[in-house]
Amino acid sequence: MKWRSFWELFSVSIHTNRRYANIQKFVLLKSHLSDAAERAIEGIPVSGDGYLTAVEILKKRFHRDDFEKESLMKQLLDAPTIQSGNDLKGMRSLVDRLTAHTRALVVLGVTPDSFADFLLPVMRDKIPESWRLEWARQGKSSYQEFLEFLEREVALRETARPTQPTTSPARPTASPPTTSVLSVQRQMTGSPTQDAGPSH
Numbered sequence: 001m002k003w004r005s006f007w008e009l010f011s012v013s014i015h016t017n018r019r020y021a022n023i024q025k026f027v028l029l030k031s032h033l034s035d036a037a038e039r040a041i042e043g044i045p046v047s048g049d050g051y052l053t054a055v056e057i058l059k060k061r062f063h064r065d066d067f068e069k070e071s072l073m074k075q076l077l078d079a080p081t082i083q084s085g086n087d088l089k090g091m092r093s094l095v096d097r098l099t100a101h102t103r104a105l106v107v108l109g110v111t112p113d114s115f116a117d118f119l120l121p122v123m124r125d126k127i128p129e130s131w132r133l134e135w136a137r138q139g140k141s142s143y144q145e146f147l148e149f150l151e152r153e154v155a156l157r158e159t160a161r162p163t164q165p166t167t168s169p170a171r172p173t174a175s176p177p178t179t180s181v182l183s184v185q186r187q188m189t190g191s192p193t194q195d196a197g198p199s200h
Contacts, residue, residue, distance in 0.1 A: 084128060
């Protein structure tokens with residue numbers, strides 16, 4: 001989980017919760033950290049004051065808008081290119097990614113208009129050729145309109161996609177009667193068995 005998302009959850013549930021002493025909050029905080037965040041507060045004594053120091057260090061290190069913006073933009077640029085127009089699963093994943101990261105940028109104060117000229121051509125090249133053609137027919141040029149177009153197209157194609165026909169399981173075929181069953185049947189009907197000897 002990204003630091004900003006983690007801290008929002010931790011802050012509501014633990015940091016501002018008066019039922020926990022600071023030393024308890026520190027223990028809980030350390031139990032959720034890993035990698036760079038864990039290393040950033042190594043050596044800080046587990047105490048009430050240590051907790052406040054750790055929070056300050058983590059916020060200075062990771063709670064930075066410029067770092068978050070750069071990370072989000074990089075993830076947008078690294079989004080996979082979808083080759084096939086029939087790959088609805090891939091397109092749905094791409095649209096969800098673009099929408100979520102764009103929303104996060106807006107929360108950080110970055111408006112779509114400020115990066116549309118740079119990002120729109122890149123994102124356009126990540127969708128299939130048939131979709132690019134359909135986008136060109138729209139006669140629109142804003143990044144927000146591009147996202148709305150993708151969401152609408154994916155939703156329409158998902159709705160129009162034929163469902164796979166369900167097949168009822170095949171009924172098991174009856175097994176041929178065994179030799180013992182045939183013998184019983186012959187005895188019941190009075191028919192002689194094939195291995196019966198000559199009568200005296």
